[in-house]
Amino acid sequence: MTTATEFLDAFNNSFVNKDSSYLDAIMAENCTIHFTGLHQTMTRRECLDWSESGFCNGCDNYEIFQDTDDSIAGTHRAWGSSEEDGKWNSNCFFFAKKMGGKIIEWYVHARPIVD
Incomplete structure (x- = not known):
């Protein structure tokens, strides 16, 4: 079984x-x-x-709440930069459905980290 951490590491x-x-x-x-x-x-x-665009530069600080054969859920931090917003840094909640060790749907809700 591919773990939630392995999926997040693939994004990172x-x-x-x-x-x-x-x-x-x-x-x-x-x-x-x-x-x-x-x-x-x-x-x-x-x-x-999008993953190659440079908009997002990385993700870390994973906290896994659920990791089963068919779904994963948790939080992580992500950061990057864009022409519109400049540098950004967010805390994210994610939930994903998986089948056969692959992601079929990924949901992410990001909230900006304000310094």
Whole structure:
């Protein structure tokens, strides 16, 4: 069974290395990523492209609440930068459905960390 930490590490490695192959290995063909606070959904291809874009530079501080054969849930911190917002830093709640060791749906709700 692929663990929640291994899934999060795949995201982090893709962001840090700007290499979507880490995510490609853990995402089902029909995978979707939902950013609940932004009301935005990405297809698998969009997420793979986004992971190499430099918008997100990494994630850490994982706290896992659930890690079963069919779902994972927890929190993590993520950071990056964009032309619109400049540097950003967020605490995130995530929930994901998985099947056959691959992510089929990923939901994330980010809240900015204000210094």
